Amino acid sequence: MPEGAFNRAVRPALICIAAAASAVGCGGEGQRTLSIATGNTNGLYYPLGGGLASIWSRHVDGVNMKAETTAGSVTNLIQVAKGESEVGFTQADALAAALAGRGRFPEPMPLASLGKLYPNVVHLVTIRSTGIESVQDLRGRRVSVGPPGSGNAVTAWNVLEAMGIGESDFTVRQLNYAQMSNGLKDGTLDAGFIAGGLGMPAVVEIGVSRDMVLVPFSEDEIATIIRSEPAYSGFRVPPGVYRGVDQPVLTPTLWNLIVVHRAMEAGLAYDLTRTMLERREDLENISGVASFITPPSARDVGDFPLHAGARRYFDEVLEPAER
Template identity: 25%
Template structure:
C-alpha cells in the first residue's frame, strides 16, 4: 500500500495545491476559455493520477481552470473529446488508430477525426498478476480461469480479449471493472488473474504485491512474435526487474505509447503554452508520478498517424523534433 499511497499522494498534492488558487485563476489571454475539462480514467489506473499531475502544471502556466472527469479510459476519452464534452483527454495510440479509422468495434464505424495529438506521455506495457497460491505462472495457464481486464472501455479491455484470442487462450470468464475493483476481486479469490495495461508501476499491482505473494505474468518470445504480427501498433519491450518489488526478474512485455489529446478547436496559442509547460517541467511531473519520466519531446516520433494540433507541433519543432507537415492539422 505504501508505494501507491506515495504516488497517489504526490499527484493529489499537486491537485490540492491548486484548489486554493482555482477561484483566482484567470486566463493569461482573455480570448482563451476560462475552463477546460479533461477525461481521465477509473481509480487504480495511471491516468487517474497522471491527468491531475499534468493538468495542474498546465493550469498554472495558462490561468485556465482544468477539471477532471473519471472515465473508462482511452475509448471513452476519445468519444468525449470528439463530441466536445471534454476538451482534453489521454489515449493509447492503438485505440486512437481504431478511432481515426473507425474500425474498432467500439467506434460503431464512426471515424473520429476531431481529435488532435498534444504531447507524448509514456509507454503502456501489457502484463498481468496472479496470487502465487493459484499456481498460475504464465499466460497459457489462464485457460478455463476467471480473469479481470480492467474497464471495458479502456486499452486493456479493448486489446486483451484480442490478444488472448490470437494466443488461443480461452478463459472461463472475463470480468471488467476499475483497476482497484479488479485488485480487490483477485485478493478475494473471485478472480484467478488480473491482466492490465497501464503506466508502470501499475498502482493496483503495487498494492497487491505489498499484501500477497504474487506471480507476474509476461509473454514468451513466441507469444510476442504472434502479437506484434497481428497488431503492428504494438511493440515488444522489457520491464526492469526493479519495476515491482516481487517480480524477481525482467518482464517481457508488449506495449503501446500514450498521448495527450485535445479537440481541434482549442486555440493554437493556448495549446502551445500547455504543451510547453508540461514538456519543460519534466522533473516536476516525475515527482508526481513515475510514468512522467517518459513525457519528453523526444518521444514525439511515437506518433506516426494522429495529426498534431498546430500549437503542439509549433512547440515540438522549437524543441528540435521533426514533425512532418502532413502530421499537422488545424
C-alpha cells in the first residue's frame, strides 16, 4: 500500500464513549471499570462488544466493563497498547502489522490475544447499474475503502495492493458503513469494501433497497492475495444470505481476534476468556457469527501470541490433541 494512503487509512479518529447496556453502569465499591474497544454502530464489533461487556460485568467478580465505539481495529490496537482500553477487537491483518511494528505502528505493540473469534468476509459491494463485475473494474471509479483508523481500510488496501491497484487508479473515499450505504444508494459512490461477519447489517440494508452486486474474486485472485497476505483465505458466500446473491460468491476472508495488553494480570485474562467461552450462547443471541467461538477454534490463534491466562483456560478444557 502506498505509505500516504496507509497513513490516511489508519489515522486515529475521535473516540466516542458509549455504554454497552444498562447492566454496565457505574462500578460499585471494589469494582474496576474497564473498557472494550469495539467499532462503529453499523458493524458487528459494537453489538458483540456490548454483549461481552454485559456478560463480563455480570459474571466476572470485581469487573465493570463498558463498550466503546471506535473507528475499528487499528484504533483498538493502539488504545489497548497504550492502556486506554483493556480489551479490543481486531482483524488478523491489523494485528500482524501491530505486532511487527509495520505501517501505522512505529514499533511492535505489546499485545496478546485471548482467542480467535469469527471470520471476516471481504464484501466488495456495488450496484448492478455501475457495470462493475470484478475488482479490476474499480479503476477510474469512486470507491470507499472504509473510515480512517479502521481495520476495514487496512483490509481494503491489502486486497487492492495485491491486485495491483493503487490510490491513483481510482477516486478514494473513506466512508463509514452508513455513509457508504447512502453513497451507493444515491449514486455518489460506485463501490465499497465492507469487511465483516457473514450477514453484515450494512450489506443486508443495501441489498434490500437496491439491486446489489457482491463482486466475486477468481481463484487466481484469491491465490494472489494469499501470497501477499498469508492471513487471508478464500470463502464462498452462500446464496440466500443477501438479497440478490443467488449463487455462491468467492471472496477473501480473514479472522477476527480479541486482544489485551501483554501485561494484563493472568488471573483477569483467565476469567475474561473463561466467561466469554462459557457464555458464548448469550453472544449467539446477538449474532450468529458467535457460533464460531468455541474453545478449539478460539485457541487456534496460529503464530499470534496467546496470553498466559487464556492459555491456562484452554489447557484446562481442551484435550492435548485439540490444543
